[in-house]
Amino acid sequence: MTRTHAHRVTWLICGILLLALLCVASVAFGARTVGLSDLLAGVQGDASSVDSAAVVKRLPRTALAVLVGAALALSGAAMQAITRNPLAEPGILGVSSGAALAVVAGLSFFGLHRPFTLMAVAIGGAACAAITVYLIGGLGSRGRSPFALALAGAACGAAFISLTNAIMLPRVDLLRTYQFWRIGSVGGASWESVGVLIPLFIAGVVLCALLARGMNALALGDDVATGLGESVGRTRALVGVAAVVLCGAATAVAGPIGFVGLLVPHVCRTLFGPDHRWLLPFSALAGAMLLLGADVLGRVITRPAEIEVGILTAILGAPFLIWIVRRTRVGAL
Template sequence: MSRAARSGWFIAGLALLVALCAASVSLGVRDVSFGDIVAALSGQADTVGEAAVVKRLPRTVLAILVGAALALSGAALQAITRNPLADPGILGISAGSSFFVVLGITLFQLSRPYSVMGVAIAGAAVAAVLVYLIGSAGRGGATPLKLALSGAAMSAALVSLTSAAILPRVDAAQSFQSWQVGGVGGGTWDRIATVAPVLAVGALICFVCARGMNSLALGDDLAVGLGEHVGRTRALAGVGAVVLCGAATAIAGPIGFVGLIIPHLCRLLFGPDHRWLLPFSALAGASLLVAADVVGRVVARPDEIQVGIITAIIGAPVFIWIVRRQRVREL
């Protein structure tokens, strides 16, 4: 695909995201008019409709940030592992982040946002390293199937440990359980201001490594022959992926499958060049999470379905399709 065609598709994607954002602030328990949206954006909150728009704006922005972060994290993990099944949720990285957050809050009474994000990123890093070490053991090294199985086992163990840590705290169990499902309903401007700089750092690291990710796709030997420092590129891209996943999990809970679905879709449509794949993944990931949030509010109103459930419903069939497409005997 030519540069002009990709640029055109990117502009179309931005237009779609804008349309989804308009739907996000206008649809919910109470639908609002275009006039309410314009008035709310100008700073008014006098009517019920305008107040509803003001309340929905931060959750829409949070959905954009979290969706983009998870998609970038998944794209980076797939690049550095050359694993089509790599995803923060499938590899147990989100579960590690969640477990450390729960431990930090229940055992050490952490409450400051940056402290919570710090332990979330640390948990994501520990889980990523453990899964890679386990998946690399034995003959054949870190194959996609071994990494997926290791991640599934790690995720199951960490989810059980997280539940065990939550159960004694009856007073906080309900809020923890809601957070564990994954959602953006608790978005506020203060929380966004806290997490946005951390996500920006993680995204910047991934974008800086885009050219190196292209070299990794050719294989380690050829990448070294082209002058690429394979170990450094993998480490930097891994740090970016872990920071993005950890910060996103800390603010919105563990939301699965975004990092699996979006990079695959963008790679099929726009090619494997990470200089384009990463921006497209961020844009598509943001669009998916905003759309999932809208669907969750519309189909169950006056209640709502958390975005983590919507993405799981979408992602599970896609995961099965990817496994079949890659032919399990070759994984």
């Protein structure tokens, strides 16, 4: 085992331990802080006391935060790989907004309420949004530069959000039910939503893992990747499918949470290098830690009220986006 390999393995183990501690904090802290005995009772399913019942309620929320954070981070890393765009991220490219629009339209116009159906609709909306942004970003003589795609994503995302609001505002019942979901929240988690998310999450993770070497080849440019024997079109399409599935599934259960897919892959790439065989697992782990940590923080700092995770990730991600834009050469435009 090389020194670099051992270093990465050590950090991966430390990250897993930190995630485990955050999971404990997630079920222990909130509007009520529970003791060890109630925590253990709640984990075993005993809801006989108020504190242990709080733990039982927080368990699916913790699981959902881990899955959604990992899914968004992996989706962002995949989008950055296929576009070679440092600004690629489900929120910035409008993919999350497209998925949210599809879910709201399905709820309002077709009466869809089953979790699996809504998740399928969200993935379809995410796919349509991704294709639209990719096509619009390629218009003009300069092609799909990072800023062209980011601007196309921002414009499409704003349009999708406006349409979502236009659909929801007249529907008071829908607005009240999903007001926190459209901000980005894991507060409405249930074991049913977790169970529906897991198969699609596993499918996206497996597809990303199988395509990690292909992502490394794409990072070298299409010509070099072709020279290395990589089918550029097929690899880009499959990675895009993985990114859309992960983003759409996460958005369906937690709403459009932004900046996780932007911030996490950048930090992991800086710390552990650009090799996607390592970048992807580190991104998934860090994304889970970020969203879970944000959820715990949002429950603690304003107790007994809560700050939704979508708000906290935006507060963290907006300055990071400004930093990326400032360090990127204007000539990229």
